[in-house]
Amino acid sequence: GESTKNTVDQGKFDIPLPDAEMGKVVTRFPPEPSGYLHIGHAKAALLNDYFARSWNGKLLLRFDDTNPSKEKEEFETSIKEDLALIGIKPDVVSHTSDHFDKLYDFALALIKKGKAYVDDTDQETMRAQRMDGIESKCRDLSVDENLRRFKEMTEGTEWGVTACLRAKISMTNPNKAMRDPVVYRCNLVPHHITGSKYKVYPTYDFACPLVDSIEGVTHALRTNEYRDRNDQYQWMLEACGVRKVHLWDFSRLNFVYTLLSKRKLTWFVAQGLVKGWDDPRFPTVRGIRRRGLTIDALRQYILIQGASQSAVLLEWDKLWAVNKKVIDPVAPRHTAIEKKAIVKVHVLDETVSTDVKDLPKHKKNPAVGTKRTTFSSAIYLEQTDARELVVDEEVTLMDWGNAFIKAIRKAGDGTVQEIDIRLNLDGDFKKTKRKLTWLSQVAVGTNGKAEAPAELKLKDYDFLITKKKLEEDDDVADCLAPVTEFATEAVGDVNLKLCKKGDIIQLERKGFFIIDVPYDSSSRVIELILIPDGKESTVS
Ligand code: ATP
Ligand code: MG
Numbered sequence: 004g005e006s007t008k009n010t011v012d013q014g015k016f017d018i019p020l021p022d023a024e025m026g027k028v029v030t031r032f033p034p035e036p037s038g039y040l041h042i043g044h045a046k047a048a049l050l051n052d053y054f055a056r057s058w059n060g061k062l063l064l065r066f067d068d069t070n071p072s073k074e075k076e077e078f079e080t081s082i083k084e085d086l087a088l089i090g091i092k093p094d095v096v097s098h099t100s101d102h103f104d105k106l107y108d109f110a111l112a113l114i115k116k117g118k119a120y121v122d123d124t125d126q127e128t129m130r131a132q133r134m135d136g137i138e139s140k141c142r143d144l145s146v147d148e149n150l151r152r153f154k155e156m157t158e159g160t161e162w163g164v165t166a167c168l169r170a171k172i173s174m175t176n177p178n179k180a181m182r183d184p185v186v187y188r189c190n191l192v193p194h195h196i197t198g199s200k201y202k203v204y205p206t207y208d209f210a211c212p213l214v215d216s217i218e219g220v221t222h223a224l225r226t227n228e229y230r231d232r233n234d235q236y237q238w239m240l241e242a243c244g245v246r247k248v249h250l251w252d253f254s255r256l257n258f259v260y261t262l263l264s265k266r267k268l269t270w271f272v273a274q275g276l277v278k279g280w281d282d283p284r285f286p287t288v289r290g291i292r293r294r295g296l297t298i299d300a301l302r303q304y305i306l307i308q309g310a311s312q313s314a315v316l317l318e319w320d321k322l323w324a325v326n327k328k329v330i331d332p333v334a335p336r337h338t339a340i341e342k343k344a345i346v347k348v349h350v351l352d353e354t355v356s357t358d359v360k361d362l363p364k365h366k367k368n369p370a371v372g373t374k375r376t377t378f379s380s381a382i383y384l385e386q387t388d389a390r391e392l393v394v395d396e397e398v399t400l401m402d403w404g405n406a407f408i409k410a411i412r413k414a415g416d417g418t419v420q421e422i423d424i425r426l427n428l429d430g431d432f433k434k435t436k437r438k439l440t441w442l443s444q445v446a447v448g449t450n451g452k453a454e455a456p457a458e459l460k461l462k463d464y465d466f467l468i469t470k471k472k473l474e475e476d477d478d479v480a481d482c483l484a485p486v487t488e489f490a491t492e493a494v495g496d497v498n499l500k501l502c503k504k505g506d507i508i509q510l511e512r513k514g515f516f517i518i519d520v521p522y523d524s525s526s527r528v529i530e531l532i533l534i535p536d537g538k539e540s541t542v543s
């Protein structure tokens with residue numbers, strides 16, 4: 004298995020953090036437990052972790068659980084597991100709900116100071132009034148009336164559930180985030196931790212700054228598309244009279260042909276369009292891991308981007324290219340041949356008898372170990388290679404030596420059925436045009452007994468959607484790619500039967516693969532997933 008330690012040299016990345024003091028920096032990653040972590044969340048988590056570690060400070064993990072309609076225990080568990088998977092160990096784990104009583108008191112205090120009012124304007128009107136800078140009819144209610152109304156919200160009365168509490172900031176501020184944002188709203192759905200104790204919940208806009216301040220966060224990292232809300236964040240702290248927090252912006256991660264929204268990913272799972280949150284086509288931490296992205300590559304890629312403020316649409320290729328650099332020096336090399344129209348080859352030399360050799364799994368890295376390779380007079384070639392060959396041509400059999408093509412027998416449609424060859428092991432491999440992948444039809448297994456090659460299923464995937472950049476008003480259902488999963492049957496060297504789930508290997512001349520289903524007594528077919536290597540770079 005691959006190491007999940009942080010092997011990236013953090014010193015290589017120089018991302019500045021204003022007003023940071025050694026030993027005093029406190030950052031936080033605040034996911035809502037409403038889905039599995041995706042690569043965008045991984046960026047946020049890794050940056051927070053990077054600052055906490057490089058300043059000898061603390062990283063808080065806070066579940067932002069202010070909306071019981073979307074949140075579940077299951078997601079908290081998966082988020083913790085996924086953070087561990089990417090090498091992040093938070094120093095403290097908390098919930099926004101730990102602070103519900105304090106937040107409620109802050110809300111009451113705001114009302115008493117005349118800085119908040121209860122509004123029962125319907126949502127649509129409220130939205131329009133915010134756009135046009137029009138004050139609500141409820142804006143100038145008395146403190147007593149607001150307290151009475153907030154009590155109705157707290158009790159979740161029939162009228163209470165139609166109302167919300169708004170901060171009284173300004174309805175004319177050019178920054179619309181300052182136009183009296185909602186700070187509390189009703190929800191009668193039981194909360195996954197506090198049950199039915201509360202019927203009103205703080206909004207993210209209210210809870211986040213206050214809990215940051217209460218929990219001692221010094222630097223709150225946010226994606227820069229929320230920059231408009233920075234003033235609002237600071238207003239909440241000031242209005243409640245609590246310690247200030249530095250905001251630090253970074254750019255949101257976006258990839259071509261990719262959905263990075265828990266809501267949309269949930270829809271794919273619910274529709275059965277993917278096989279689960281760890282589907283290799285998914286941009287979730289689990290999905291990309293299962294497809295063979297190493298944690299090393301993920302960390303490097305994200306820290307290389309570091310503080311960049313430009314929210315560009317990224318290509319997947321660069322990430323996979325970083326990954327290739329990580330896996331190439333250590334991935335064991337194996338052999339596989341496509342089953343479709345497989346070609347039987349007879350080695351005509353009388354002297355060839357079945358022989359076994361231990362060969363290095365990686366020519367440049369002896370530490371990777373050795374594999375058993377069987378040499379015999381009955382071998383297989385792949386149809387695509389065989390079709391190119393001509394009689395009397397000299398070729399090189401990989402890891403064996405040269406041979407002359409003596410005869411080629413074809414079917415009526417031109418498919419090669421059988422080939423005869425004669426070895427020329429003293430021949431110069433530098434002089435041959437073709438280096439062929441081959442496999443003995445019968446191998447000496449790892450237990451010393453004769454056996455057939457390993458049965459393989461090679462899987463590959465395509466993007467789930469056909470649109471490079473999905474806009475807010477696009478309907479995902481209109482952009483679904485019709486076929487996104489592909490499989491090829493193959494046979495491979497018997498050493499593959501020893502691979503474990505998650506092992507990353509190279510199949511010579513085919514690419515890098517990750518073992519998805521290993522060989523065992525119940526699953527004889529080894530399933531492997533092709534790891535993109537960043538070479539299919541598309542024009543952008
Ligand atoms: P989603 O819409 O996918 O649910 P979110 O922003 O609502 O995303 P949260 O669980 O609230 O999800 O996010 C936790 C943290 O991850 C936040 O700090 C958020 O800014 C950050 N984050 C989410 N998506 C991205 C992204 N694509 N790139 C960078 N950071 C992200
Ligand atoms: Mg959110």
Ligand code: MG
Pocket residue numbers: 264265
């Ligand atoms: Mg979102």
